[in-house]
Amino acid sequence: MQYNTSVEEFISKKPEWVKSLQLLRSIMLTTEMEETIKWGVPTYTINGKNIVGISAFKSYVGIWFHQGVFLKDPYNQLINAQEGKTKGLRQWRFGSFEEINKDQVLAYVLEAIQNQKEGKEITIERSSKEIEMPYHLKTELEHNKELKTSFSKLTPFKQKEYMEYISTAKRDATKDARLQKIIPMILKGIGLNDKYR
Structure with missing residues (x-):
């Protein structure tokens, strides 16, 4: 996989989470996914389909599985950040570098890739209501x-x-x-x- 300099820039702007973000990124880079920036955060795709995103906040770093609802979640780590609103997206949060288990994360990521290849995805129904140009x-x-x-x-x-x-x-x-x-x-x-x- 080719390094994306925008991702390096993103990580450098999160000094308190650099080590954790670099570890998560290194896990993603071992796979066949392509690295890009979407919505201002590192995002990993296959054939243009979003698989995983990584980001950092004040109290945690997180992984977003775009179709995480289909993951088996054997370690009971995934949460729905907006219960009742979010359909497919699931998060895995880490409060410290030590909480990141490389093998477990990779297993989830590989399952997410496989699910995408099998076409498992929730499609969001868009409102068909046309808006008139103001x-x-x-x-x-x-x-x-x-x-x-x-x-x-x-x-x-x-x-x-x-x-x-x-x-x-x-x-x-x-x-x-x-x-x-x-x-x-x-x-x-x-x-x-x-x-x-």
Whole structure:
């Protein structure tokens, strides 16, 4: 697997968890998964499908199994971070470097890879409700070619988020203020809620 310099940069910004993140990363790199950055965190994929993500917070480092609901979990380590909301995603948290058992983690990762190859995945049903392009955004896109190009390059999900963001404002002044806020984000190709993902 090829090293991703963005992942090294991510790890360097978490000084208190560098050792733990490097260990988790080394486990991922022993597999056939490809390393990338998605939603601002190291993510490991096969054929473009997300298998595992790793991240660090104040009190723990964690592994996210995107289709973790299918894992056998023999060591009873996986949790659903948002019970009732999260369908397939499962987390494994480590409060210290010493808590990371390399063999156990690798076993879970290899099972996750196998599950993906077998096509085990929960697909999220998207709302089929179409959102109409808000007038304020539509007008701005018609008058700003660069913005229109950038907006068209966003995923339909991100476009929808921006349209909802404008259309849910009650007053015109709020719609205008929101529009001014999102223009630089759209030009950078950033989704409205990317920093929370």
